[in-house]
Amino acid sequence: MDERISKDRYLSNREVDCHEHQNSDMETFGSRVREARKKMKMSQVALASAVGMSQGNLSDIENGHVPTSTYTPSIAAVLGVNALWLAEGRGPKHPNGPALPEPSNVSAGVALSNDERALLSAYRLLPSVDQAELRRIADEKAQRTRDLLSDPRVHELLREIEQRKK
CATH class of the missing domain: 1.10.260.40 (lambda repressor-like DNA-binding domains)
Structure with missing residues (x-):
């Protein structure tokens, strides 16, 4: 069937x-x-x-x-x-x-x-307490990213990686 x-x-x-x-x-x-x-x-x-x-x-x-x-x-x-x-x-x-x-x-x-x-x-x-927690986490992660991007050693590493690709 x-x-x-x-x-x-x-x-x-x-x-x-x-x-x-x-x-x-x-x-x-x-x-x-x-x-x-x-x-x-x-x-x-x-x-x-x-x-x-x-x-x-x-x-x-x-x-x-x-x-x-x-x-x-x-x-x-x-x-x-x-x-x-x-x-x-x-x-x-x-x-x-x-x-x-x-x-x-x-x-x-x-x-x-x-x-x-x-x-x-x-x-x-989300309730306001959870919103505050998410903002805190996002701020911490954003600060880590800003710190990395402002570190001259990171820029040097990125340049080396780009040159190796060529």
Whole structure:
């Protein structure tokens, strides 16, 4: 017996599942995802890639074919919105303040990468004590890097490595 199901049967079952398990916010869940994604000027492909899901799955969410998603917290973090707001339309839209800046409004005209957006969004979800700890760690690592870059011995080593490559 062929275990594959036909496309028609799949679509029919998906329709039934969607209606049986859909809460009243399902359509607004998908529209909130789409709205937040467009506000960040991200394509479906870029957002799907950033959260580790397929573009087709994201499309199904935005079009109301999927009643919920295990990716909701990741999607919310990348898009800089509150996961509860994204999932259910409850609570503030943005955790801890205003939305992330649009890439075109970032200082010095440098757009945030998807990784930087995800990091900033995750940071904003943390309690203030954890935010302070992350800032301390980042400051320590940045200082070590500055110290290394200002060390003349490091520059000499880098020059030697470059010359050996030639």
